Amino acid sequence: MYWSRSKTKAGRTTVRTKGIDISRAQEQFDFTAAASAGVKFVIIRAGIRTDEDTYFRRNIEQCRKLGIDFGCYWYVTATDTAELDRQINACVKAIGNEKPSYPVFCDMEEQRQIDKLTSKERTDMALEFCDRLNKAGLPSGVYANPAWLESYYQKERIVGKRDIWLAHWTKSPDNPSRYDYGQKMWQWGIDSIAGKDVDGDICFVDYPAITSKWYRENCGDMPEKPDKPEKPVNLFKKGDSVRVKRGARFTNGVEPYSYVYDTIYTVQQVSASGKETLIGIGSVPTGWLYTENLYKAESTENNDTTQKFAVGNKVKVNYGAKTYNGGSLALFVYTNVYEVMQAGSGDREDYIVIGQGGQVTAAVRAKDLKKI
Secondary structure (H helix, E strand, O other): OOOOEEEOOOOOEEEOEEEEEEOHHHOOOOHHHHHHOOOOEEEEEEEEOOEEOOOHHHHHHHHHHHOOEEEEEEEOOOOOHHHHHHHHHHHHHHHOOOOOOOOEEEEOOOHHHHHHOOHHHHHHHHHHHHHHHHHOOOOEEEEEOHHHHHHHOOHHHHOOOOOEEEEOOOOOOOOOOOOOOOOOEEEEEEEEEOOEEEEEEEEOOOHHHHHHHHHHHHHOOOOOOOOOOOOOOOOOOOOOEEEEOOOOOEOOOOOOOHHHHHOOEEEEEEOOOOOEEEEEEOOEEEEEEEHHHEEEOOOHHHOOOOOOOOOOOEEEEOOOOOOOOOOOOOHHHHHOOEEEEEEEEOOEEEEEEEEEOOEEEEEEEHHHEEEO
């Protein structure tokens, strides 16, 4: 057991809380299995560069649902102040008012940051990240391994001055790291939850109590833990077909490609508050949007099946359509414009061959096309 309390030689009580850290790499992670395995906290990747992690919203929702404390980290790749500013803004926007009970950590480990920046510049960036998050109402810290603390950061500006999440792998959590930077969290190596590898962590402090005090002193309130969020109304449910309103952006602020507004998507998940919805094609997630920026798509089965097509017509394929014989189509087919190359075949009036540049793409049914 390594999620307990023990006494140090000086008689102080030391907390040893079991946790893990995850990102989109774990995809549909089993949080119930994690809770059963004794996981008390999860550090969730909120994003990388200026992109919100695809599974960030889902992972937060699962933690809240099961009463697991969570923190965040943002993978920072910037090598100049302008890019750092954009990445910090993206981080603050993604996390927003979630008020994690563990800090938000700055994760810098890119080789190009080593090649292009001095130790002072790298340290300036990490501290700027922390300061900006604090000003935005979020507790912060620095994730680093011994090499970065010893060689790539100005150690004296971080150790003892910022919360450190140390990455130093050993054989097991029972084999402590030989490095002591006063770290409050330690990533010890690979753990296994329900047969899936995840990074294992131990926390040496009572972060929920520490951050509650921090929020009170710096924001005038406590972190919100809505055990029973307000029941949303008029929500989409998983499996619904939806379209994106023109001009809408993803929740991380990224503007979609133009074809997104012409594509029918499937609802994959709705946040607990109902304010955000994850859409995708098939089982592949596209991204989170605010629910107010979605509207229900008409079923392709309700399309006018009497419409006639002629050779040369410009058409698009309805999302989810199959080939004429029931075969699967590649995802990109639903986003392209095609030309009708053959309309009808014998007594099969609904047999339509489409293609581009004289090359056949597929034969589909007329009901699965719309004229452009």
